[in-house]
């Protein structure tokens with residue numbers, strides 16, 4: 001049986017590896033010649049790591065992961081610690097460490113695991129269709145390919161989604177811009193074994209350790225969408241947003257490399273529950289586009305890949321039946337996490353300033369239990385337990 005996957009991001013490659021392991025002949029078409037993810041790094045929470053373990057990539061991802069043993073929230077303005085705690089109880093409860101990793105390295109790991117024989121870069125799929133039991137992908141040069149199954153892992157601006165839904169859903173601007181990149185670890189920024197988050201004024205600055213002595217940083221700043229900021233102005237723009245903030249934040253702004261800093265206007269899409277049409281299925285951001293506020297978009301894509309492969313392997317009534325079961329198992333969980341991320345986004349970024357002030361007060365009384373409960377509840381409900 002042959003599957004065509006559109007898109008070689010985290011979702012498409014994970015699905016390719018998962019399906020190949022269960023005997024499928026898989027071809028992936030990827031639009032770009034070099035896959036450059038929108039962010040510098042990604043936190044693969046324990047549910048995502050479990051999926052990579054399941055795909056046989058446990059040792060590799062552990063090598064890429066930073067040691068995130070503790071977490072601290074710091075008052076961004078005065079630099080005082082609001083709460084600091086160990087992640088050990090979280091790891092013990094869910095049974096797996098989380099790994100913040102470089103995106104480029106994660107992408108490379110997945111590409112190497114899939115191999116390049118059936119991965120076609122620089123090939124854009126323009127149209128998908130189904131005729132009887134055959135799916136047909138048309139590429140930009142007019143050529144076609146056929147298979148028994150097609151997976152749209154083509155991201156937030158998916159063309160396969162437009163086919164499945166019959167319309168393109170609107171992306172909703174979440175109200176903030178995320179600036180992210182990597183800097184060398186330095187004790188005058190934050191401890192190297194800790195996820196450190198500075199909060200204040202509905203803004204946020206985060207430092208997460210990844211492998212090889214690097215921090216993944218991001219700044220979240222409120223603002224209108226559609227603004228163009230030249231790279232030369234990145235540092236001054238951040239300085240203006242964080243004027244009066246504590247010393248480590250000023251040092252971080254001085255340490256960033258604007259040429260390698262990504263500026264992303266954050267969007268999501270209202271959850272929808274139709275992910276499948278006949279033998280064509282959506283997976284990853286094409287099926288559920290979330291804000292990054294709980295760090296679960298990529299993890300959900302990996303979960304989709306595992307569940308899809310298991311559904312196709314364990315059900316024998318046919319591809320369409322298995323895809324229906326995949327949709328039934330996944331769309332509720334994904335919708336839940338999209339809405340949880342949206343809620344955290346609003347609290348973090350002061351959609352209602354009083355709620356954000358209340359959250360800051362709560363963090364000052366926090367011993368880690370509630371924050372870990374929140375993160376654990378995102379991890380629980382994953383398909384691998």
Ligand SMILES: Cc1cc2nc3c(=O)[nH]c(=O)nc-3n(C[C@H](O)[C@H](O)[C@H](O)COP(=O)(O)OP(=O)(O)OC[C@H]3O[C@@H](n4cnc5c(N)ncnc54)[C@H](O)[C@@H]3O)c2cc1C
Pocket residue numbers: 006007008009010011012029030031032035037038039041042043044045048123124125126153154155156157158159178180264283284285286292294295296297298299300301
């Ligand atoms: C700032 C930010 C921070 C984030 N942080 C985290 C985090 O910490 N943890 C986490 O789990 N998630 C995080 N995410 C979410 C995560 O990045 C996404 O959920 C994940 O990358 C989705 O993977 P995907 O494979 O579904 O889509 P994508 O990565 O978008 O891949 C889709 C691929 O399809 C290709 N493609 C598109 N159209 C076509 C076509 N017509 N033909 C051929 N190829 C096509 C694209 O070129 C692309 O390579 C974050 C997102 C952002 C924006």
Ligand SMILES: NC(=O)C1=CN([C@@H]2O[C@H](COP(=O)(O)OP(=O)(O)OC[C@H]3O[C@@H](n4cnc5c(N)ncnc54)[C@H](O)[C@@H]3O)[C@@H](O)[C@H]2O)C=CC1
Pocket residue numbers: 293294295336340344370371372373374375377378
């Ligand atoms: N679907 C589920 O399993 C659960 C849903 N909820 C929903 O959440 C609501 C409760 O909201 P809150 O009290 O705000 O709880 P919450 O779980 O969203 O947040 C609690 C604390 O944990 C932190 N937190 C949560 N996820 C985080 C992450 N990924 N990274 C860093 N910090 C994180 C928050 O900042 C906050 O300080 C309820 O209304 C309920 O509907 C709460 C728990 C479980």
Ligand SMILES: O=c1[nH]c(=O)c2[nH]c(=O)[nH]c2[nH]1
Pocket residue numbers: 042043178218292293294295296
């Ligand atoms: O851009 C991000 N924002 C977050 O709130 C978050 N949380 C997380 O784990 N990873 C990320 N990434």
